[in-house]
Amino acid sequence: SSELTQDPAVSVALGQTVRITCQGDRLRSYYASWYQQKPGQAPLLVIYAKNNRPSGIPDRFSGSSSGNTASLTITGAQAEDEADYYCNSRDSSGNLLGAFGGGTKLTVL
Amino acid sequence: QVQLQESGPGLVKPSQTLSLTCTVSGGSIGSGGYYWSWIRQHPGKGLEWIGYIYYTGSAYYNPSLKSRVTISVDTSKNEFSLKVSSLTAADTAVYYCARGEFYGDYTGAFDYWGQGILVTVSS
Numbered sequence: 001s002s003e004l005t006q007d008p009a010v011s012v013a014l015g016q017t018v019r020i021t022c023q024g025d026r027l028r029s030y031y032a033s034w035y036q037q038k039p040g041q042a043p044l045l046v047i048y049a050k051n052n053r054p055s056g057i058p059d060r061f062s063g064s065s066s067g068n069t070a071s072l073t074i075t076g077a078q079a080e081d082e083a084d085y086y087c088n089s090r091d092s093s094g095n096l097l098g099a100f101g102g103g104t105k106l107t108v109l
Numbered sequence: 110q111v112q113l114q115e116s117g118p119g120l121v122k123p124s125q126t127l128s129l130t131c132t133v134s135g136g137s138i139g140s141g142g143y144y145w146s147w148i149r150q151h152p153g154k155g156l157e158w159i160g161y162i163y164y165t166g167s168a169y170y171n172p173s174l175k176s177r178v179t180i181s182v183d184t185s186k187n188e189f190s191l192k193v194s195s196l197t198a199a200d201t202a203v204y205y206c207a208r209g210e211f212y213g214d215y216t217g218a219f220d221y222w223g224q225g226i227l228v229t230v231s232s
Contacts, residue, residue, distance in 0.1 A: 002155070031216035035156075042205055042225050043156065048218035086156050088219070095169050096217045097146070097209050100156040 004032075004087055004101035011107040012077045020072045022087030022101045030090040032070035033097075034063060037084045046085075047072055074106075082108045111136040113206050113223035120229050127193040127230075131206030131223060132186075138164050139184035144209035146219060147180060147191045149202040157202075161209050162189055196230045203227050 004024040012018035022032055031050040035043035045054050047063035050070075060075045070089070074081055084103045091098030117129035131145070138145060146161035160170035162180045170178050174193070182189040193200060203225040211217040 029215065033216065033218035035219070037156075042222040043219070044222075045218050045220050048220070049212045049216045054220065088156075088158075089216070091158075091171075093172050095158070095161075095171075096211055096214075097144070097161070097219065098158050098169075098171065100148075100158060103155040 002102045003091055003099045004089060006085075006087060006101040006104045008102070009105045009107065011109055012074070013109050014079060015076055017073065017075045018077050018106065020074075020085050020104045020106065022070045022072075022089075023068055024089065024099070024101075025068055026090050026092070026099075027065065027068050027070050030096070031065060032063070032087045032089045034061075034070075034072045035086045035088065036081075037086065037103075038082075043086065077106075077108050079108050082106055111208060111221045113208065113221055115204060115206050115223045115226040117204075117226060117228070119227060120231065121196055122232050123196055123198065123230055125196055127191070127196055127200065127228060129191045129204055129206075129226065129228070130188050131190070132188045133208075134187070136208075137184075138182060138187050138189065140164070142210070144169075144211070144217075145180075145182060145189045146207045146209045148205045148207055148219070150205070150225075151199075151202045159191065159193075159204075198230050201228065201230045 034047040144161040147159040
């Protein structure tokens with residue numbers, strides 16, 4: 001089983017706000033990064049270092065962290081945001097990028 | 110703009126060794142500062158970190174794969190490679206190479222990815 005736990009599926013109405021969560025003990029000390037993956041495509045970094053967006057990522061994507069939970073929030077979800085989302089952080093062996101969550105399938109209704 | 114491109118066989122036989130190469134353009138591996146990574150995704154499943162290597166040759170591996178995996182780097186060719194031995198059908202996956210960056214001691218990210226290469230293990 002994954003060291004980082006994500007809900008398998010989440011849905012949101014078009015234009016509404018959705019939060020995707022990632023839980024793990026090491027998130028109390030280490031920040032997560034977040035990736036969006038659409039069918040047939042490579043993952044795309046959307047949030048890094050808790051709440052930083054790479055160039056080109058819309059500002060409706062934001063990140064936060066509290067206790068053992070990291071969150072990705074999409075404010076005003078668009079149809080093109082429908083995708084799988086993965087969190088990533090340190091694993092139990094000390095590799096800073098060694099653990100991925102199981103992924104959350106986001107459906108935009 | 111950094112670009113990564115995987116290359117290698119799409120079909121490998123069980124018990125054999127898989128060899129993949131990732132060619133980097135738009136940036137120099139030898140400049141340092143990044144961890145050159147391999148990640149795989151089984152069909153219809155999530156992402157699995159395989160390992161990464163620094164330009165000095167220091168490599169770090171997923172403990173669950175460490176006994177079968179070797180990552181190497183060739184700074185003169187600006188490429189890095191993955192070898193996975195003793196293949197089984199369970200190694201069938203899309204293999205991605207990616208660039209990892211650390212932001213201090215407490216976080217990092219994979220900021221550039223290759224398009225991925227599907228490797229099927231079958232006789």
